[in-house]
Amino acid sequence: MLRVGVIGAGLIGRDHIRRLTTVLAGIDVVAVADVDAFVAAQVAAPLGATVYPNGLALIAADEVDAVLVCSWGGTHEEYVLAAITAGKPVFCEKPLATTREACLRIVAAEVGHGRRLVQVGYMRRYDAAYRALKQVLDSGVIGAPLMMHCAHRNAGVPAFYEPENTITDTAVHEIDMVRWMFGAEIVAVRVLRPRVSRNAGSLPDPLLLVLELANEVLVDVEISVNVRYGYDIRGEILGEDGTVSLENPGLIAVRHAGRLAGPVPGDWRDRFATAYDVELREWADSVIGGGPPVGPGSWDGYAAAVVSDAAVRALRTGDRVAVTVDERPAIYS
Ligand code: NAD
Ligand code: ISE
Numbered sequence: 406m407l408r409v410g411v412i413g414a415g416l417i418g419r420d421h422i423r424r425l426t427t428v429l430a431g432i433d434v435v436a437v438a439d440v441d442a443f444v445a446a447q448v449a450a451p452l453g454a455t456v457y458p459n460g461l462a463l464i465a466a467d468e469v470d471a472v473l474v475c476s477w478g479g480t481h482e483e484y485v486l487a488a489i490t491a492g493k494p495v496f497c498e499k500p501l502a503t504t505r506e507a508c509l510r511i512v513a514a515e516v517g518h519g520r521r522l523v524q525v526g527y528m529r530r531y532d533a534a535y536r537a538l539k540q541v542l543d544s545g546v547i548g549a550p551l552m553m554h555c556a557h558r559n560a561g562v563p564a565f566y567e568p569e570n571t572i573t574d575t576a577v578h579e580i581d582m583v584r585w586m587f588g589a590e591i592v593a594v595r596v597l598r599p600r601v602s603r604n605a606g607s608l609p610d611p612l613l614l615v616l617e618l619a620n621e622v623l624v625d626v627e628i629s630v631n632v633r634y635g636y637d638i639r640g641e642i643l644g645e646d647g648t649v650s651l652e653n654p655g656l657i658a659v660r661h662a663g664r665l666a667g668p669v670p671g672d673w674r675d676r677f678a679t680a681y682d683v684e685l686r687e688w689a690d691s692v693i694g695g696g697p698p699v700g701p702g703s704w705d706g707y708a709a710a711v712v713s714d715a716a717v718r719a720l721r722t723g724d725r726v727a728v729t730v731d732e733r734p735a736i737y738s
Contacts, residue, residue, distance in 0.1 A: 410436035410469035413476030501706025508707035524698035532680035547644030604631035635669030704737035
């Protein structure tokens with residue numbers, strides 16, 4: 406049994422605990438920590454897991470083989486660094502950390518340790534539809550890629566969202582996906598602001614990001630975080646000889662009274678449920694097998710943070726912001 410400790414028992418922490426304990430085999434959640442002690446106790450009780458007073462104590466515990474970090478983004482750095490120091494594999498929900506500098510400190514610690522221990526929760530790389538898109542692209546059947554059009558729409562977002570969270574928490578998924586999909590770094594970013602939605606509250610919503618890739622592919626990303634109607638993730642790649650696109654993820658279509666209708670996922674838990682299952686299965690298998698994680702690592706977390714830093718600057722200034730990535734250390738090649 407792989408004995409896992411989970412830090413942060415909120416929405417995704419609880420969802421991951423459910424899949425670790427009821428969907429996937431060979432994993433035991435033995436420890437939980439949350440700044441909200443009541444939440445931690447409530448989540449730990451049915452599992453028979455130990456509640457730790459804080460994340461650092463959980464990481465240090467002998468009974469914990471590997472760690473899942475599911476607390477708020479600003480807290481990730483401290484926990485990931487502690488896990489590296491303890492030599493324990495750590496799956497950290499996105500973002501790896503909220504700034505380029507914090508991610509670089511994690512990269513430096515992992516390089517110092519000499520072996521990869523960190524995986525970051527960029528689950529789109531595990532989604533069947535995105536994988537199929539990449540397979541078609543890589544097959545060459547649509548020719549060389551020219552552009553990609555993306556939309557990332559949330560019915561609503563948590564109350565803590567500040568303007569930059571539309572980038573650092575939401576657009577960051579497309580930032581990672583695009584690097585993986587095209588195997589190329591993002592070299593510049595612009596953020597355009599259309600008319601503001603009356604549902605936007607205090608957020609700049611919607612936004613249009615334009616990402617320039619090193620291979621001259623151009624990607625546009627609509628970010629809408631208050632569309633109300635559901636969770637809607639879109640993507641279409643234009644190649645020289647054809648296109649490939651994500652299709653409606655609904656499983657059924659209802660034809661009734663002269664209308665054709667189908668379900669729209671409510672949020673990321675519906676849309677990416679299977680992707681999270683595969684992601685954590687592969688992560689756990691790599692830990693059990695004693696190898697490095699096979700999924701996105703600290704370097705990917707760093708590269709995404711560099712672009713999201715630039716996009717936050719572009720959002721504030723309206724400028725085109727160039728992105729420069731440091732040299733990739735050998736353990737990430
Ligand atoms: P949430 O607010 O529902 O839960 C976060 C939990 O962490 C809360 O219970 C909070 O009390 C706890 N917490 C905060 N600071 C802590 C600390 N220092 N130590 C221990 N616990 C602490 O938030 P969420 O939606 O579950 O998001 C958590 C993380 O997961 C974020 O980084 C978010 O970006 C990421 N996330 C990823 C996806 C995805 O699609 N991959 C989806 C949702 C959330
Ligand atoms: C959330 O944290 C996620 O990661 C979801 O995948 C994303 O769609 C949402 O915008 C974020 O708030």
